[in-house]
Amino acid sequence: MHKLLTFQNEKLLRQALTHRSYVNENPGEGEHNERLEFLGDAILNFLSGEYLYRLHPKKGEDELTRRRSALVEEKQLAKFAIEVGLDFRMRLGQGAILDGGYHNPNLLSSTFEAVIGAYYLDNNCNVEPLRPIVKELFDSASEHIVEIRSNVDSKNRFQEWVQAQGNTTPPRYVTEQVDGPSHAPVFVSKVFEVVNGISELHGTGKGRNKKEAEKAAAEDALAKLKKQGLLD
Incomplete structure (x- = not known):
């Protein structure tokens, strides 16, 4: 199992994997992952900005901003989600599953953000344990693809x-x-x-x-x- 899925508080991980559609069909299952998604999005923006700042010491603010957008865009985060094994671990409602939810980039990227937020909370709101994990994922992203995407960010x-x-x-x-x-x-x-x-x-x-x-x-x-x- 990927380190990002190793939790002390298993309830946090379960919530991070739980989409609203699952809760709608199973009302007793507690809270869905949207609040965690919000938190994870903010953390990823910070960590990706720090990562790129260190990786490209000669690039200016505009280019770094474009690269950050490319590094944390939906398609890229969906790839990270699959890389850590989130795809078939997502807790989705039957309607979402029938609509191909396990392969939906939107659901994959949102769940990845939620897991990032949950991992941060599981480590007593300490971002340090996340740094090496996200660095490894960011390193796995093709520099060529990131550069192309950064140049076309609308x-x-x-x-x-x-x-x-x-x-x-x-x-x-x-x-x-x-x-x-x-x-x-x-x-x-x-x-x-x-x-x-x-x-x-x-x-x-x-x-x-x-x-x-x-x-x-x-x-x-x-x-x-x-x-x-x-x-x-």
Whole structure:
């Protein structure tokens, strides 16, 4: 068993592996993993930033930000999930399983984040035991793939465009679930440029999760800018 799945508190691990769809079908099974997912996402962003800061001492903030986004994006985290053996350990509802949940990148990446959050709590809120584990996983990610993905990250490209206009306020994303069951939600995101406190809508996008919807909104904004001749 992978070290990331070795817990002192087995209840924490079980919660990290439990998707909302499982709890919906088994009400007595306790809490699902969404709060742990939130915590794990924050920890992964910190650890990936630290990892890249040390790995690339000569690269600037913009490139490091793009690489971090690529390193913790859904598809990459789903690969990490499979690498540590989370795929068939996920506790999913029958509907999610029938929809191919064990191979769903969204469910895999979310569960991986939840396990990271749970592992942190299981080690008395100490990030140190996680460092060597995530470093090994980050090292396993293809540098070539990370570089390609970092160059096409739409959210960062749109933020760079906003900054190039002399606006230091980052774009604002408003994202909400609009349709779909718990195991296959549909989110809509709108991205705004905020100038002097006034929000200007630039793009709208849909996705299976908030990250995907926000990326689609940024892509829509970039496409509109290109059409207007404001972006090469």
